[in-house]
Amino acid sequence: MMTIQLTEEQLAVKAAAREFAQSQLLPGVIARDKDMIYPTEQMKAMGELGFLGMMVPTQYGGGGMDTMSYVLAMEEISKVDNSCSVVMSVNNSLICWGLDKFGNEAQKQQYLTKLASGEWIGAFCLSEPEAGSDATSQRTTAIDMGDHYLLNGTKNWITSGGTSSVHIVIAQTDVEKGHKGINAFIVEADWDGVNIGAKEDKLGIRSSDTHTIMYNDVKVPKANRIGEDGFGFKFAMKVLSGGRIGIAAQALGIATGAYELSLAYAKQREAFGKPIAKHQAIAFKLADMATDIEAARLLVYQSAMLKDRGENFDQASSMAKLFASEAAMKHTTEAVQIHGGYGFVKEYHVERLMRDAKITQIYEGTSEVQRIVISRNVLKGNHYTPIV
Numbered sequence: 001m002m003t004i005q006l007t008e009e010q011l012a013v014k015a016a017a018r019e020f021a022q023s024q025l026l027p028g029v030i031a032r033d034k035d036m037i038y039p040t041e042q043m044k045a046m047g048e049l050g051f052l053g054m055m056v057p058t059q060y061g062g063g064g065m066d067t068m069s070y071v072l073a074m075e076e077i078s079k080v081d082n083s084c085s086v087v088m089s090v091n092n093s094l095i096c097w098g099l100d101k102f103g104n105e106a107q108k109q110q111y112l113t114k115l116a117s118g119e120w121i122g123a124f125c126l127s128e129p130e131a132g133s134d135a136t137s138q139r140t141t142a143i144d145m146g147d148h149y150l151l152n153g154t155k156n157w158i159t160s161g162g163t164s165s166v167h168i169v170i171a172q173t174d175v176e177k178g179h180k181g182i183n184a185f186i187v188e189a190d191w192d193g194v195n196i197g198a199k200e201d202k203l204g205i206r207s208s209d210t211h212t213i214m215y216n217d218v219k220v221p222k223a224n225r226i227g228e229d230g231f232g233f234k235f236a237m238k239v240l241s242g243g244r245i246g247i248a249a250q251a252l253g254i255a256t257g258a259y260e261l262s263l264a265y266a267k268q269r270e271a272f273g274k275p276i277a278k279h280q281a282i283a284f285k286l287a288d289m290a291t292d293i294e295a296a297r298l299l300v301y302q303s304a305m306l307k308d309r310g311e312n313f314d315q316a317s318s319m320a321k322l323f324a325s326e327a328a329m330k331h332t333t334e335a336v337q338i339h340g341g342y343g344f345v346k347e348y349h350v351e352r353l354m355r356d357a358k359i360t361q362i363y364e365g366t367s368e369v370q371r372i373v374i375s376r377n378v379l380k381g382n383h384y385t386p387i388v
C-alpha cells in the first residue's frame with residue numbers, strides 16, 4: 001500500500017504548530033472572537049517562530065520549507081484560532097509565495113524580506129463591491145502616467161486591511177483588453193491616497209482585521225508592477241490556486257478541531273445510562289466526521305505534494321478546498337449538535353468553529369467557483385497523476 005510518509009522535519013513543524021496553538025492561541029481565543037480584538041501579540045509570535053513566510057527561501061528571510069510543512073502548520077493552528085490562520089494563509093500563499101515566484105529581485109529585497117519575517121503583514125486586494133467571483137470585472141483602474149501609475153478604486157473584504165503594511169492590488173490598466181489589461185501592483189499602506197474604511201463586524205474569524213480600502217489618486221511607481229504588462233489576472237489566478245491549498249488546510253483544521261472536541265465530549269457525557277458515544281445516533285455522526293476528515297486530508301496533502309513536485313495543482317487545490325470546506329461546515333454543525341445545549345454557548349468552542357467554517361466556503365473562491373475550475377478541467381480532459 002502507498003503511504004504518505006511525512007519527513008522528520010515536517011513532523012517537527014506540525015508538533016511545533018500544535019504546541020504553539022494550544023499554549024499561545026487557545027488562551028483568550030473566545031474573548032478575542034467576542035470583542036473582535038486583533039491578535040497583535042500572537043501574530044508577532046507567529047512571525048518570530050517563522051509561521052508567516054514558511055515557503056520563502058531563507059535568503060529572503062523565510063523558512064525555506066515546502067508546502068506540505070505549511071499545510072501541517074495551518075491545520076494545527078486552524079484547530080484553535082482561524083483569525084490567526086487566515087492572516088497566516090494570506091501572508092504565506094497570496095503575498096509571499098506570489099512575490100517569491102513572480103516578483104523581481106528588487107521587489108524581493110524591498111518587500112519580501114520584511115513580509116517573510118512577519119515584520120510586515122501583506123493584504124491581497126482583488127475583491128471589489130461589484131467584482132467578487134467574477135474577478136475579471138475589475139473597476140479599480142491604474143492609469144499609465146509615464147513614470148508611474150495613478151491608482152483609483154475600492155476593494156472590499158480585505159483580510160488584514162487595517163494592519164497590513166503592504167497591499168498587492170489588482171487593477172485594470174486597459175479596459176479594452178479585458179483580463180489581458182489587468183495588472184498587479186505592490187502598494188504601501190501609508191502612501192498618500194490609501195484610505196482604510198471601518199473594520200467589518202463578521203459572523204466568524206471575528207478577530208481578524210477585515211476592511212474596505214479606498215485608493216484615491218495613489219501614485220504607484222512603475223517598478224511596483226508585478227511581472228510583464230497584462231500579467232495581473234494570471235498572477236491573481238496562480239496565487240489563488242496556491243492560496244486555496246492554505247484555505248483547504250484551514251477547513252481541514254476546523255473540521256478536525258470540532259471532531260476532536262466532539263469525540264472527547266461524547267465519551268464523557270452520559271445520557272440514558274451510558275456515554276452518548278455509545279448511542280448509535282452519536283457514534284454514526286463521529287464515523288461520518290472521521291471518514292470525511294480523512295478524505296479531506298488526502299485531498300489537501302495531495303494538492304500540497306503536487307505543488308511541491310512542480311506539477312500543475314489548479315484542479316487539485318480546488319478539489320481540496322471544495323471538499324474540505326463543505327466537510328468543515330457540515331461537521332462543525334454536527335459538532336454543535338453532539339454537544340447539545342453546551343454546543344450553543346461560547347465556552348465549548350464548537351460554535352466558534354461552526355461560524356469560522358462558513359467563510360472557508362466563500363473566500364479565495366466560493367464553492368461554486370471551485371466547481372467552475374474543476375468542471376472546466378474535467379471537460380478539457382486535464383489530468384494530473386494522483387499521488388495517492
Ligand code: CAA
Nearest residue numbers: 126133134135136159179234237238241314363364365369
Ligand atoms: N493559472 C494561470 N492562468 C489562469 C488560471 C490559473 N490558475 N486560471 C485562469 N487563468 C487564465 C486563463 O487561461 C485565461 O487566460 P487566456 O485567455 O490567455 O487563456 C484567463 O486567465 C481568464 O480565465 P477564465 O476565462 O477562466 O476567466 P473567467 O472570467 O471565466 O473566471 C474564475 C474564472 C475561475 C471564475 C475566476 O474569476 C475566479 O477564480 N474567481 C474567484 C476569485 C477569487 O477567488 N476571489 C477571492 C478573493 S481573495 C481572498 O479571498 C483573500 C482573502 O482575503 C482571504
